[in-house]
Amino acid sequence: MNPRGRIQLVGGLLDLPIIDKDGRYCGIVDDMELEEAEGTLRVKGLLVGPGAYRGRLPGWAFHLIRWVAGARMARVPWDAIESIGGAVVLKVAAETCGLHRAEDKARRLIPHRGAM
Amino acid sequence: MNLLELTLGIMTAVGGFVDISELVFAAQAGSSYGYALIWVFALSTIGIMVLGEMSGRVAAVAKQPVFNLIRHRLGLKLGLVTLIASLISNLITCAAEIGGTAIILHLLTGAPMMLMAVAMMVVLIGTIWILPFKWIERAYGLLGLFMIVFAVALIKADPPWARIAAGFVPQIPSGLPSGELIRFAYFGVAIISAVMFPYEVYFYSSGGIEEEWGPKDLSINRLTCIVGFGLGSLLAISILSSSAALFAPLHVDPQLPGSAVLEAELPMGRVGLLLALLGVLFAVAGAAIETCLANAYSVAQFFGWEWGRHKKPWKTPRFTLTWIALFLLALAIVLTGIDVMKLVEFAVLFSVLVLPLTYLPLLLLASDRHFMREHRNGALANGLGWLYFAVIVAAAVAAVPLFLLTSGGQG
Numbered sequence: 001m002n003p004r005g006r007i008q009l010v011g012g013l014l015d016l017p018i019i020d021k022d023g024r025y026c027g028i029v030d031d032m033e034l035e036e037a038e039g040t041l042r043v044k045g046l047l048v049g050p051g052a053y054r055g056r057l058p059g060w061a062f063h064l065i066r067w068v069a070g071a072r073m074a075r076v077p078w079d080a081i082e083s084i085g086g087a088v089v090l091k092v093a094a095e096t097c098g099l100h101r102a103e104d105k106a107r108r109l110i111p112h113r114g115a116m
Numbered sequence: 117m118n119l120l121e122l123t124l125g126i127m128t129a130v131g132g133f134v135d136i137s138e139l140v141f142a143a144q145a146g147s148s149y150g151y152a153l154i155w156v157f158a159l160s161t162i163g164i165m166v167l168g169e170m171s172g173r174v175a176a177v178a179k180q181p182v183f184n185l186i187r188h189r190l191g192l193k194l195g196l197v198t199l200i201a202s203l204i205s206n207l208i209t210c211a212a213e214i215g216g217t218a219i220i221l222h223l224l225t226g227a228p229m230m231l232m233a234v235a236m237m238v239v240l241i242g243t244i245w246i247l248p249f250k251w252i253e254r255a256y257g258l259l260g261l262f263m264i265v266f267a268v269a270l271i272k273a274d275p276p277w278a279r280i281a282a283g284f285v286p287q288i289p290s291g292l293p294s295g296e297l298i299r300f301a302y303f304g305v306a307i308i309s310a311v312m313f314p315y316e317v318y319f320y321s322s323g324g325i326e327e328e329w330g331p332k333d334l335s336i337n338r339l340t341c342i343v344g345f346g347l348g349s350l351l352a353i354s355i356l357s358s359s360a361a362l363f364a365p366l367h368v369d370p371q372l373p374g375s376a377v378l379e380a381e382l383p384m385g386r387v388g389l390l391l392a393l394l395g396v397l398f399a400v401a402g403a404a405i406e407t408c409l410a411n412a413y414s415v416a417q418f419f420g421w422e423w424g425r426h427k428k429p430w431k432t433p434r435f436t437l438t439w440i441a442l443f444l445l446a447l448a449i450v451l452t453g454i455d456v457m458k459l460v461e462f463a464v465l466f467s468v469l470v471l472p473l474t475y476l477p478l479l480l481l482a483s484d485r486h487f488m489r490e491h492r493n494g495a496l497a498n499g500l501g502w503l504y505f506a507v508i509v510a511a512a513v514a515a516v517p518l519f520l521l522t523s524g525g526q527g
């Protein structure tokens with residue numbers, strides 16, 4: 001067992017971009033959800049969205065971001081991950097994990113014509 | 117390698133190199149200190165060649181644009197500080213570019229400057245909405261080639277070539293009083309900042325990903341950076357040298373972009389003036405697009421949104437709303453009536469402060485064996501990269517005291 005190696009994996013995952021199975025950017029690994037099983041900690045999933053900044057930013061900065069961007073947060077289960085490299089690639093579509101809600105909301109605000 | 121693609125890429129880099137800050141500081145540096153600041157342009161150009169090439173290589177090999185790296189390498193807290201600082205710096209720069217185009221349009225048409233700023237904004241938003249990335253980049257870069265008139269004007273002005281050549285040797289003019297020495301240092305820092313603006317690497321590396329670069333494109337990347345930025349820098353040096361040859365003897369201080377274009381009129385007449393106005397208009401409008409898109413890229417990459425103008429605007433909705441909002445904010449700044457030259461001064465000041473935080477993650481990843489494999493930095497790229505990192509840290513430390521001591525270069 002190499003606990004240092006595992007800690008490095010967790011550190012290496014934080015702040016990586018997430019790409020879904022269709023090649024779409026759908027968030028950043030903002031935090032991780034851990035669970036205890038058989039005396040060891042395991043990564044249960046990835047937390048994505050400004051709601052996951054709590055604990056990673058000073059309180060005032062977190063409240064400011066929550067005021068600007070809201071506190072939404074999506075969970076990506078560990079078994080939805082296809083590979084981890086320069087980005088976390090999912091084996092599912094963003095919608096499956098609720099990662100495209102804000103993008104869909106913004107899409108309704110702009111016209112869908114006129115571009116080459 | 118596609119020769120046409122390579123030529124177009126290089127020409128685009130040449131036409132898109134000069135922006136309003138370089139134009140203004142080159143013209144002022146020439147009129148105030150003759151040819152003595154040419155070496156700072158040359159030094160900074162090698163810096164942007166080295167770091168631009170690195171950002172393009174990282175985009176091609178690791179498929180990582182700069183702000184993804186900043187977030188991953190610096191973490192959320194320091195990354196957020198960098199994001200906010202670069203947003204402010206790029207927004208002010210974008211406002212300065214829009215103000216600059218409004219001045220040029222006012223000179224060309226006689227219409228009120230504020231009306232021209234609004235008209236330019238409509239054109240810029242329309243351009244990005246309608247055209248895909250490659251067309252936007254090529255259109256403004258190639259039209260910016262009108263700036264070559266400044267090099268032609270310099271040749272026609274028959275300047276002292278030996279003194280221009282001597283300007284490439286690092287020097288500090290002798291006999292300057294201490295106040296002028298401090299102003300000389302301020303101009304040095306401002307030129308480093310203007311040539312190595314952070315938005316250039318955000319835009320260049322994101323552009324590499326927009327154009328789907330891969331390892332096969334590394335030669336194009338290298339040649340574009342070395343030849344394109346090198347020739348682009350020669351245009352800036354032409355502006356400085358013409359100013360030294362034509363304005364310095366008359367004690368003219370070209371504080372506005374409109375004054376700099378007279379460098380082409382004096383030796384070439386009205387045709388020179390018109391070509392210079394068009395060159396500055398397209399180069400500065402192109403820079404306005406680059407700064408605005410660079411900001412939208414930064415935000416989208418930091419938060420992991422869909423981004424890029426190789427996709428239709430509604431396929432990247434948050435990115436689209438961001439660049440439109442940033443353009444409108446930049447326009448609002450211009451419409452307050454603030455002096456465009458003040459905006460230019462603040463733009464170079466904020467940018468130099470952001471430079472170290474921009475380039476550190478880039479240097480770290482470009483040397484990373486795991487991500488970059490056989491394309492990681494060699495000894496030369498690493499040596500030059502860290503040398504320039506030291507230069508920009510020194511410039512960042514000196515920037516605020518020099519700005520305050522000289523009242524933004526006013527002496």
